[in-house]
Amino acid sequence: MTMHAPTPATDDALTPLARAIAFYLPQFHPIPENDRWWGQGFTEWTNVVLGRPRFEGHYQPHLPADLGFYDLRVEETRIQQAELARQHGIEGFCYYHYWFGGTRLLGRPLDDLRSSGKPDFPFALCWANESWARTWSGRDHDVLMQQSYSVEDHRAHIEWLAPVLSDVRYIRVDGRPLLLIYRPDAIADLARMVDTWKTHCRHVLGAEPWLVGVRTGFSVGSTSVWAAAGFDGVVDFQPSRHHFPPARSNAGRAVAIARKLLPERWYDALRNNAWLGERELNNIVDYRAYVEGWINDVPAPWLPHYPCVFPSWDNSVRRTAATIIENHDPELYARWLAAAVERVADRPLDQRLVFLNAWNEWAEGCHLEPDKRHGLSFLEATASALMRRSISFSEKG
Structure with missing residues (x-):
C-alpha cells in the first residue's frame, strides 16, 4: 500500500x-562552533x-512579528x-x-523533534553538502568546515540517516522517504x-529513498548525470544565481576583489565606509521581472523537475555587494506559486x-514567517495558491 505524509489540515478542510x-x-540556536567562529551566542538573528x-x-x-526572535531549542x-x-x-x-x-552541525532542532515527537508535523531532510566559509562576512575563501567524501563516510552517513527516514512523520513519495542533496555535482563518486x-x-527500511538533487545557479554539468546515478527528481532552486546580474559599477567590482584579498581589519573598515551604501554597488533585481522570467522558462529534460518559489530575497545583511530582489508582493508571489502548482498538476498527487x-x-x-511589514500576507498568499481560493492581502504598515 502506498504511504505518504498526512494531508495538512486547513481552515476550510480543502485538500x-x-x-x-x-x-x-x-x-x-547557538552552537560551540559558531561561538568560536563568530562570537559567543551567535545565531541567525545576530546578522x-x-x-x-x-x-x-x-x-x-526584516524583523519578525508573530513568532518574535525565537530560539529553536x-x-x-x-x-x-x-x-x-x-x-x-x-x-x-x-x-x-x-x-x-x-x-x-546545527542538529539540535531535528534531534529534539525526533526525541520528543513534537511537533507532529511532516518533515524531510536536505543534505547541505557544501563547505562552510566566512561567506556571511564576505570572505568566501576562509574555510571553516571542509566538506569531504569517501566510501566509508557514505556508508556511515546512510547508517545515521536511515533511522531518521523511518520516522512516521517523515515525508514520503509513493511510499519512499524523500531525501534531497544540495550539491550532487560536488560528489565525485555519486553513482x-x-x-x-x-x-x-x-x-x-524496505524502501529506497526518493532521491532529489537541488539545481542551483552554482550547479555544473547536466542533470542527465544525476539521472544516470539513480536520482528520482530535481528541485529547481530559486532564486537561481545565474539569473542575477553582475556587479554593475567599478565600486562593486572593487569590493568583490577586496573581499578576497584584503586583510580582515581593512575589509571591515571598507564595509563601514559611507560610499558603500550607494544603490549602484548592489545587484538590484525586480521581483515582477524575475517571476515573469520564471513563468516563461522551460524546465530542462532528463528528470522530473519540482518547482521552487520564494516570497522575497535580500542578502544585504550578509553581503557588502548584495543581491536585492525588490518590489516583492504577495499577489505576485501567489501568481507564481499557482503557476508552479500548474507545472505538476498532471502528476499523481x-x-x-x-x-x-x-x-x-x-x-x-x-x-514566509510573518515580519513587521507584511504580517501574514505571504502565508495567506501561499494558502490562496495552494487551495485556489480568493483572499485579500492586507500588509502591516
Missing part, C-alpha cells in the same frame, strides 16, 4: 492542489538585527511554527542537514554513493511536489 514543502533553516536601508526605498531590516516555538505552516496549506518542512565526515544509500535503505524557499531564511530576506 491542497500540490504538496508544498518549505525549506527550513536550523540556525536559530538580521544589523540590517539597514542602503538606499531610499530599500526594505531593511524551545519546543513551544517549533510547535507554533508547525501550526502556522499547517494552517496555510504547507505540508511539511525540509530541514537543512549538515554532515561533515561524521560531524553534524556509487547512491547505490550504497539505496541498497542500505532497501535492506533496513504524491508526486506533485512544490518547494518554498524558505520558511525562515531571515538573513537572506527570504521567509
